[in-house]
Amino acid sequence: MATIKVKFRPSSIPSKEGVLYYQIIHNRVTRQIRTRFKLHPDEWNVEDMAFDFSNSRNNNRQHYLISLKEKVSADLARLEDIVDTFEQSGVVYTADQIVQAFSTPIENREFLEFTRRLIEQLNQIGKRRTAETYATTLNSFVRFRDGQEIGIDQIDSNVMVAYEIYLKASGLCPNTTSFYMRNLRAIYNRAVEQGFTMQRYPFRHVYTGIDKTVKRAVPLKIIRQIRDLDLRMNPSLDYARDIFMFSFYTRGMSFVDMAFLRKKDIQNGILSYRRQKTNQRLFIKWEKPMQEIIEKYDTLDSPYLLPIIRNVYIDERKQYKNAAHLVNSKLKQLGRQIGLAIPLTSYVARHAWASIARSKNISISVISEAMGHDSESTTRIYLASLDTSVVDKANNIILKSL
Numbered sequence: 595m596a597t598i599k600v601k602f603r604p605s606s607i608p609s610k611e612g613v614l615y616y617q618i619i620h621n622r623v624t625r626q627i628r629t630r631f632k633l634h635p636d637e638w639n640v641e642d643m644a645f646d647f648s649n650s651r652n653n654n655r656q657h658y659l660i661s662l663k664e665k666v667s668a669d670l671a672r673l674e675d676i677v678d679t680f681e682q683s684g685v686v687y688t689a690d691q692i693v694q695a696f697s698t699p700i701e702n703r704e705f706l707e708f709t710r711r712l713i714e715q716l717n718q719i720g721k722r723r724t725a726e727t728y729a730t731t732l733n734s735f736v737r738f739r740d741g742q743e744i745g746i747d748q749i750d751s752n753v754m755v756a757y758e759i760y761l762k763a764s765g766l767c768p769n770t771t772s773f774y775m776r777n778l779r780a781i782y783n784r785a786v787e788q789g790f791t792m793q794r795y796p797f798r799h800v801y802t803g804i805d806k807t808v809k810r811a812v813p814l815k816i817i818r819q820i821r822d823l824d825l826r827m828n829p830s831l832d833y834a835r836d837i838f839m840f841s842f843y844t845r846g847m848s849f850v851d852m853a854f855l856r857k858k859d860i861q862n863g864i865l866s867y868r869r870q871k872t873n874q875r876l877f878i879k880w881e882k883p884m885q886e887i888i889e890k891y892d893t894l895d896s897p898y899l900l901p902i903i904r905n906v907y908i909d910e911r912k913q914y915k916n917a918a919h920l921v922n923s924k925l926k927q928l929g930r931q932i933g934l935a936i937p938l939t940s941y942v943a944r945h946a947w948a949s950i951a952r953s954k955n956i957s958i959s960v961i962s963e964a965m966g967h968d969s970e971s972t973t974r975i976y977l978a979s980l981d982t983s984v985v986d987k988a989n990n991i992i993l994k995s996l
Contacts, residue, residue, distance in 0.1 A: 596620035596677045596692060600666060602638040612638075614666065616673065620689040627693055629669070631662050672696065679792040687789065695789030703790055704743045706736060709781050722911060723870065731777035734761070746791045749782055751799050758800045768805050775802045811949035812934065812942060817842060819932055833901075834924035836887045838943050840900065843883050845876075845964045846944030849921070853914040855899040874966045948973060 597619045604612035611632040618625045636649040637659060645663050647656060676695045680687040709732045716725035738760045744753070754775070761771040779797045786793045821839055825832035841847050850870050859867050865878045891901045902917045903910050922939045929938025936942070944965070951961045962973040 595681065596689065598670060598673050598677070600643050600670070601626075602633075602635070602640065602643075604635050614638075614662075616669065618673075618689045618692050620687075620692065623689045625689040625693050627696060629666075631666065633659065633662065669696075675792075676789050679786070680789050682792050684793075685787050691789055698790070703746050705746045705749055705782075705785070706732065706739070706743050708746060708785055708790065709735075712781060712784060728777055728781060731774050731781075734774055735778065746782075746785045749791070750794055750796045754778070754796045754800045768801055772801050772803060772805075775800050811945035812936070812938075813946075814950050814953075816932075816934070817946055817950070820928070820938075823928075823932075830920075831924050831928055834921045835928060836890065837900070837902070837921050838925055838938075838940055840884060840887050841940055841943035842947055843881060843887075844878050846947035847878075848944065849918045849940045850914060852900055853898075853902040853917065854910075856897050857893075857899050858897075859899065869966045872966060876966050 599617045599619075601615050601617050602612055603615060611634055614629045614631040614633070616627040616629070618627065633645075634649075637646055638644075639646045645659050647659060673692070673696055676692055679695075680691070709728065713725045713728050713732065716722070716728065735757065738757050757778075758771055758775065761774060775797055779802065782796065783793075785791055820835060823835060825835055837849075837852065841849070841852060844852070844865070847867075848869070848871065851867055854870070855865075855867055859865055860880055863880050865880050865884070866875060868875045888899060893899065893901055896904065897906065903913045905913065918940070925938045925940065925942075929936070948961050948965060951964070952958070958970050958973050962970045965973060967973045
């Protein structure tokens, strides 16, 4: 537990006022917070570490000292709250963090502003995916708040329940509302760790789980149908189809990974790349269908393998996001054209590859490694409803035995 003391530092010039400072001691580390509170040596009782009013020169001076005492008391209360917040959070903290939390201006203790600063920091250290996720969540929460700021200390269970009601009324599904809640919880927990507020567990009454979703995989015959479509008269649909098929050919490579593939990533018939999501390096044998797609497009002046990022001098991340939006829009159009029951997106290729591999009796462990998953449980999410047909068949056998 940190200790806090008020100390007086006299001026080197005897006739001048000295200054008060706060001494923070935690885990044998001492730090100081200087104040602007000035007084003469005889107005401070060193032994009691308190103001001495007996030597007040006049009423104005006494009022001044009373005012200083009130300000010091307020500062001490705030410092004690900061220490209590750190203690209750259960995280390891330092004397420097206490000083930092105390030195943070009041306006920086607002939740929306804190989130904006966090997003900026994440971008600076290269965690752009997390930054983008938090930015999406922030935009939603700002709409809920009608743009009005809210103090970090004001984030409680009532606010989060009201936000959940707002999201449901907007027609969002439970997984989407949970997505926003989990991100807000992560942001809030950062504020707790940094001493901006004490842990009040504001998310305990809202849903933060993950429901089973409708499988996004399609069977092999649909993949063949998409591959064999004659789209020469519609270049944008043709391009979207090629990106989809390239993803499927490369074991369900994600759009962001395809966007940043470089020509130099192909060496000796092997395509190697590092997944942006997990930083895991994967190796894929270069096959003829992949090469056929590459040869359709002119990327001579580009270091990139696919025509997704077309100008290296413009924000590449923005180009990738715009391309993803365009491709998925065209794929949905393509899906409607062939009568698919689910929206066709680039992600369907990833689910489809996993599900089709499973239908070919390829083990989950092999599929998991092929897709760069951290665990087999993640891979199971990708497996299509073909598994439910096995369960249905088993149930039919049992019912027939009655």
